Amino acid sequence: MVSTTPSSSPPRRVSARPPYSRSLLPLRFKAKLLPGRGNPSKSRNWSRPSPSRLGPSSLSSHESPLPLVSPLSRSSPYSTRDYLRSKAIQILESPDALPLTFFLNELNFPENSIDLMNARKLLNYLKKNYLTSFCLCLVSYLKFCATEFVNCKEYAFDVLCQILTENEHGLWQETSFMNKELKSALLDCLNTESSIKILHKILDFVVTIATKEVRLGSEWPELLEFVYESIGSDSDSEEKLKCAISLLYKLIPQCAVEDLVISIDSFYDSLMDIFDSQEMSLEVQVQAALASNRFLCYWTNRSDHDRYSTVLLVEIVLTIATLIEHGSDKDILAVVNELTVLAKEKPWSLSSQFDYLVLSVLRIVDGVELQDRTKIIALEFVVALSEKRVEGRRMLRGSQYIILKLLEKILLLLANLEDDPESGTAETDIQNLPVVRCLARIAAALGGEVLVNNFPKLFASHFDAEDWQSRHAAVLFLGIVAEKCSKPKELKHGWNQMAGRIIRSVKEDIHPHVRWAALYTIKQFSKHFKPEFQDKYHEKVMPALTKAMDDFNNPRVQVEAYLALFDFTWNCSSSTLKPHLKEIVNKLLKQLQKVNHMVQGETLKVLSAVAHSSQDHFAEYYSSVMPYLKVIMMTANEELDHNHLADSVECITMVWLAVGKDKIRSDIDMVVQLLFSLQGSKLEENDPMRSQLLQAWARLGKCLGHEFKPYMSVAIPRLLKSAKIRSYIIIPENPDDVDESDGSIRALILGDRKIWVKTKVLEEKLTACKGLYLIADELKEGLSVWIKKVARTLVPRLKFAHSEEIRRVAASAMPVLLKSSKVATQEGYLEWSAGESPFKKLCSYVVPALVKALSKESLLEIAAVILDSLDECMKMSEHVLDEDQTDLFLKAIMNVLQKISSLSRSKVGAIEGINQTLPDEENGEEQKVYDKVCSFCYL
Template sequence: MVTTPKSAKKLPFIDLYSDDDKLRKSAKTLFNYSKKYFPNSLIEELFQAIECSPPGSRTGILYYDVLSDVLPSLWTKLSLSKRNDLKIRLHEKVWLETDYETLKACSSCVSSLAGLLFPKNEWVLLFHLMFEYLGTNSSNGKLCVMLLWNELIPKCPEVFVPYVDFLIEGFTDLMPTVLEDHRSRVAAARASVKLIFLLEDLIVLVGVETAVFKVNIGVVVKYMVRIAENSKLGEKLRQLSIEFIVTLAEDREIGCGMMQMVPKEEVTKLLSVLIVMLVHIKEDPCWGNATSDDENEGQLSMCSYAMESLDRLAIALGGSVIVPCCAVGLFDLLHDQNWRIRHAAVTAIGLISEGCSKALLLEMEKLVQTIVKLIHDEHPRVCWATIRTIGQLSTYLSPRFQEQYHQQLLRALIEVLDDVDNPRLQTRAASAIQLFSQNCSADVLKPYLHNIVRKLVGFLQRGTAMMKEASLATLASLAISSQEDSAYLYDSLMPYLKVILETATNDTSRTLLAKSMECITMAAMAVGNLAINDYVEKVTAILISLHETQTVIEDPMRRLLLLECGRLCKFLGADFLSYLSLVMPVALKSALLKNYLSVSDNSDTDDSDYERDNISESKENIWSFRALKVSQMFYEVISHCT
């Protein structure tokens, strides 16, 4: 408890902090009586006590604390003249106070009242000065304004939403000027953290109560775009501002409609910001010598976030909004002299393809010629990004994309397969052909099939591990797509696949073996050829061996191997019965793994031979796609072995 100095004994209600229980109880009774019947007098007494307290004294701080507690509840009971007088006196106190501890108590008191008045626009002078003092040269003024912002941002965040961009800019300019003053620096840092929390809270709010922003949505989005545009700000703030808009757009019930009210120029600015963020990739002289084709290699965090946001925004808003807002500027960037900008532009086209497929198809006639040129760009990273984009367009613009542009694109991709100096480009081209073929008719593929197969088989003979794995995946896809030509493909492949099986050792790549199994089973299914009978035992043994080496439950290899067992059963039919005793224990073991047969909020969408339409879309009851792989294998066994 506080020991009250003798000089302060005559101050009102000082016994509220006395060590004597009787004095404290008596003071509290009088205090509560005054609150109820004499609020004007009580507030005046407290303020007089503050003014009579010695500078920097503990007594003055205690009175500020008391005043801070009672002001919000008594405010409406005070006379209008008393309210106006109190605002003026508190306003003077907070800007003139020089003692640090007293200033903290004073700013807390002012904030308790401002938090009540700012939402009602009833303390305009203080509100304006808080912004003005962000640029003051007074060290005491800087400290005071940071203390106020630190208190007020969490008290009435909705008031400051339209000024977020100004606040961030003001804080950014202020920070370098307070580095030598520890107290001001700490206050500024705390206020900045509260500002970040404000943005995070807004993102949560827009996700659950989207309609709250409906009236001022144009202004709010405008300021969020300003923050995103400001390259002087940190990544965290810029990403939060983008996340707010994307979260808003993803609300299909209300938010997407609200985005239609936002001026088109703001959407255009946001898309430009995201495309510019895509240039944040490292220049790595050894990039082409990598042993794996990692899509995320070299991406800085800003680039990764922009890729995700652009994809989500395109899906949320659709091509009717996205393509008109970015078409002209984006397509011009494809011809920029800076390789990073060309890389960003062609990457952006691939990213928006899922959400803007119809609109992009209308633009594709203008784009295809440029895309083909970029496949042979002088910079290998641009070539690689272009080939990846072709794969994305093949997925989301199919089958019209394949039907209309197969001559230009397949010929260009086949040329890349011959680029022996760039194995990474060869690998990516093989993967793009795989995606191109998955939604492509056999008639479209037929003129190119022999040439593609010949080159991919060459990869199996002479290529690196990543080239072999990519070629196997592509050949497996071609086996299904090529229909009557699948026999040619099967006959071309099997000699090399047999070599892989027969020479497999413990040192052989697990992924390469699994891809070989996939290619064998898919090719055999396509051709209906039972020549594989001689190798069934070897295939089964390798599948089981690969299963037994799985140490990570979530390894996608496990799903792939289960599918291959299902295919093996499907084309062998009753002949598979002799292998059940080997395969079923492996499948049952996978089925019993913890977290392997689990209910999940996130269904896997990759590697799906299974009818995804059968998966319930209810988030409360979506079976993990991993479980469906096990179920599918059991289904194959039951239906083809009985």
Template structure:
């Protein structure tokens, strides 16, 4: 029912007074007005509220009131549950959905009236935004479309602009219109005499293209050149804000529809380069002009690589921006590094280099970059030297493959600048080495530690410039994180001395960094750090005891981190004497934390977990102290903010407090990410406690499960999802450990069905976990990395629960989930093959596709793991469901897929290797599906992974398949022999296939002996294929068999004779030609079984030195080696000993085997 004029006359003064109070600078007045708006208007009289706002928007004489009424109308009408968050039994939905149809009709009418009548630009824009949002929720509003078509051709520029502004906010209005008519209207608008109309039309066209599909989009593609025509007049008129707005809109389109820019890329490249290289223009203008080009490079790298001069122009501009630095004196005197504000232009240029390297790849970018970088490094301007070093730092990740081969040259180029006369260049050298240490680990640590550390460690002596000192120490963190203690050992004492010296600095940020670096070095040095324990730990404890005050919170946090890392490194026996005092200090610190943003919180969370690792079960008494704050952190919910597009988010939500905003559907959606990091850390710590404490953690397991299971759907932070998924099986394991203890202490056989028992809770927990994981697997099918984590977690849980852990319904859901991912993977494989076959995939695109395939194959490995464990624990009950997987499984063995570098066949063989192992002779029923592919794969010379899986499978068939497999296994022996005898059999890529072939032979010898007519020949082939040094599982099988032979002199003699027989004409085995002294080799070839003894001794030496065997078997083989040597003449013994190289001789002596 329409609101009569008398009612409106009464309402308006009250409403207008409320609006004034909502804008009051006084917090109390504004807060009370918001409550009144919520309770007395939006809930009690929503019809009157909307109509009053619409009337004010039309009739108020004050343009600011009209504009605010439009804004308030939009917010009140369309925000979900507006004003009812804290009100019990409040109505749900939007106010717009709760008012009468008549009210909605009147408001829409008044909106159109205001659009036509409004004379103030600011107020009209707010009216347009409200119209757009109402149109987005209204199913039908034919009057609006008619009004917009009239407005778009109006003689008034303001009305024409408004029409396109509304189309920008609600492009769906154009979806059902004739594409040609829409295109014609846009093209006319792009040529409008008004700058504002042209810009509004451009924004609207972008939004429409982003939602258009199929033929509509293809028909509109051809207007891209006209869209770009809007840019040139803006540049000529020096309308930089217009340029920023238009290029920002086009960047949105470039991100999701880059190929549309192919015809105009040359022109866009020239325009973007012209603007971004113009140092007279504002930084924001230059940056967005470059941003659209970088976005295109990321979205369509192949297209951009083919564009002449694309990479060259962008790299020149980015490097020029990076050199746009001022020698600001604040840089030198800053007291805390957080106070520094990054120079936007130089940092942006650095980010561009990083993004270009990752998108265009090293093959195109490196030649351009290193044509410029050496020249810049030799410049007299420190800014250029600084930019060149930072560029090297920025491109390492994206150019990894090519730069890795030139790493020594790169380091030789960078390291001299540790001695540059300008401190900021030295600072950049530290930064570059730190980043390279991360990007190229562990190569840089293993091969180039000398050149790096001989330059990096002295940089910590730069006392005149504390920021250089601190950055050198920070780079040391990057280096140490991936350095083995053997690498750190020669430098440890010198490094520790430098770091201790930094602790005396008068800059707190230097002290903080030194403590962090000491923690990382200790973590790498492990027990080598014991000698420095007494020098540093008392100081750290003193910091915790005496450094009070808010300004020392970060220092204390880093001290907590450092002392617990040291405890882990040196072990409980060294740390135990200080453990009680440290724990007392941590408890005190924890009790004093009151602010949610206290940096000590995250350090405490991780520190308690490290202590748990060090102390093991001795930590249990402290768990009640640790768990409450840990659970609080793990339960944190993200803070959200939803703002209108024209609101300044930074006024209330600063980036320093962890707020990040993104524009979605015309609104700014903000989330406080710092809270999420704390939450993620807390969940990761829960994993640690469950693993380390086992049954001791069980009292918390139920509560923790209730916390982590819902987090599988925590879409705000990937780390939280992954950590929560990883936490499930350790928690379940802790519950099972408690069940085992309970079962050992009671005679009740019905524990699992008795409420209140640990067994009962365990069964219920597993049911909940199983159902949650299976549901998540189906829901997350498109997230390859998370699917991998989910399947892995499911498999781990199945292994924990054990036999008969899944009922029929759960098996059905599992098989459906597996079939779903099998179908999805086959689709992805087919899509990649089509991409390759199109002929349009260049080298860098192939690399990206390859990375996607690796991620997918890792996920499929987790699927195979889950299939294996379900089959192992539910063998008979799963078979019927396994049958349902066969149609999809066999597709992975399709020969067509084998023509491409695809994981499919290898994965398929691994699944059926497991199947034969777990189902034994009964698997023969399924052999038609996998055995032909397995045998054929043995002959795939250029596919070592497939050959390895096939060779392993043949061995499994021999070991578990029984007599029924014997003929097929025997027929595979020639192909296995071909793998072993291949000249490239010992190459890095082939070695695992070779070792699995050797292992397959030993399994045939052990389990199929009775069916082998040529047993001695097969044994000789197996012996010649030794040693097996890298596949530890297969090594155990091979050397146990060899040990049995060594115990039987007759068999050993026959084996040695057989080996010698191969070289009866004194043709020396090729593998020994370059390893053994020619005189010794000639001598051994002339004595009985000399070459066989040579091979045996070297096989035994190699495996003992490699250290791949269990200690008991290694000791037995060492004893056998000594017996073999003792049975030889002195001359033969000397020749055999000399056939072992010096390094191995020393290793044998160190191990006590010689």
């Protein structure tokens, strides 16, 4: 067949006769098959395995799955190598296909069989010593193998594919001769292959090779010519036409327009002929729709897209409509996924048929026979459009009819809930719903005003619906939009219209799901529309929430009532809360007497919020509340229930902050002794008391002021230790094994590196930094002996890459530390060394560190905090920057200005040649930073 010359030498033919005779091969094969060897059907207890067994893992030349065993008997005079060489020569130089056919069949014998072991060793030998010759042998087999041996032909193709793609560079480009032979063979197979299964394998392989190794237009123009001719031919085989269009679809991303040997107009005409034909099946039209999407995405630009998109988009929409009628989920997913890619990459290409296209895609949601996943993909298409900052968003905002239909479809999907008391009523359950995730992204991109303010009738009809699902959908929709929209204040008109209906749903709706959703929405309104919502509706909200707290038949509704009351009261002014204070405190004290720890825990959190907001008004209730809190704290400590203990310690210290140090003197020792004992014990990383202990010291310091000094020798070292903690980074042996599902671990991308951090440990570090900042701010010069150590701990955190919040706190603390040092130095609390002021030393340490941090800061928001701190620090200090540091400072300022400029440019887009910019309020943060930078010009 083919020369046995090693792969480094040019291959040659050893016989002029054709390698395989279509007429003789079957007869020879039948005559020479031996029972039990070479003929799988004669083997005992054996059934033909799937061709997938010829995958790379089983054919790898780098490792053999079984120990090397000589195929010969021990008395054989030949070595294993001689045996393998003789078998290889048999395969390569045989005038017929029998040796290769036997070999391919043996590669598909059962695992652990001797035949399979020997076949794999022979395959590795052929790849190592006769690689090119063996590949050409396989190519010839594919060309001339008789149709009776379709399975062996399939095995041959699998082996060839595995060889050509098993390493990074592959054999494809090894020699131009090999390259040419393979291209010719592949095109020949595409033309003549009758097995659809093998034809699809060839298509996949051609796409792989074209993707990895070949520029189609310049290096393999025959392939695109073949595709074009196949699409335009009058072939009787619809399957081959589908394969040709599928190949075009897969090849388009790999071929630049400038490399095309056939004009894109010709391909466009071919696609239109398919759409216009009455004889084409829906499957062929789907393939044409997929290819049309990629045609628009990769082969058109702003200057010519209207020529093609105007008609192609209509054909794509008509295909989607037909698929909806047929309930074809798989094909709808494929077509809309491609449209979503087009919306992300070139939203302007949709402008010619925008309304028609979007409304048609949204009709998918109405498909009765379609799966939920298919309906969600329609929303994801709109999400992709809305998240394009200028073009897609502006086109959506410009059509109120599209927005109305979008809201109808979202409400329809939100209403598609089962009446299951165990699901759908927890916030985590709701947030994980695909429709909720889509709504959240749309709300963030388009804004609440666009989604809510203009459609009161739509929501009113849902509020009045008889079915609970529609009422639940409307209430939940408003809560999600309030939580996720980028500028909640836009919703002011909308929530004023809806608030009364939502509050009424808490009190009057008969279904617990609706009451839960109403409480969830009140919670979001309390957080995002503060304090206007509290000021306007406190007289209606308070009775509704206290009533829901007694809903013992529906525990999740009851818990949500506590959460809503927490957020409502936390964001209340003391004057708004005062009329309700007595009723709330009495209600909470009754709940504290409940045995249920979950109810007690939520009650403690609400009591903390009430104390926080009411401030000195809470003092008259201190003597009534504190006995309960002390009993709960000591009981939790005795029972080693650290979750409950953390809640009680938090509540006590929050109450102390509200009432002031004069009220709490008789209770301090008891709580401090508990904190001392906890600090001496070993608390696990995930123990809630680790973080609560740090917060308790910080709150106690703020409450006591200078009277906190006796406790500083215990509190400050603990805060410093946690602020320096380093055990938050995880370096896994296998990144694929990292489980982020429970939230205890999260991934961070730093440049081109991915790391994982323990969230609890990082939160502890942040809490410690905040505690140090809080105590320093409260004690001022009273921190004197600890100022240096606190500064040495917080200054390195200015460049802490793993948490922007830690960088923010560290930057905010710098002016506070300098003020403390300045006063302490003036009062004589700090000693001079070598004739130099401690304050000046600290300035020389802090100010250059802030400059370095500014030069490396990537977030404008944090850069603004650093600039504020620098401003204060430089006004307090003398000139402490040397020439190099001054240069770095100026470069940092220029860097910030460049970031502002680049962000501003990124917010400017073009639609149909008209420049558009986003609303001025979106530039607010950049403008603030810009103003701060300009102010430094005067320093």
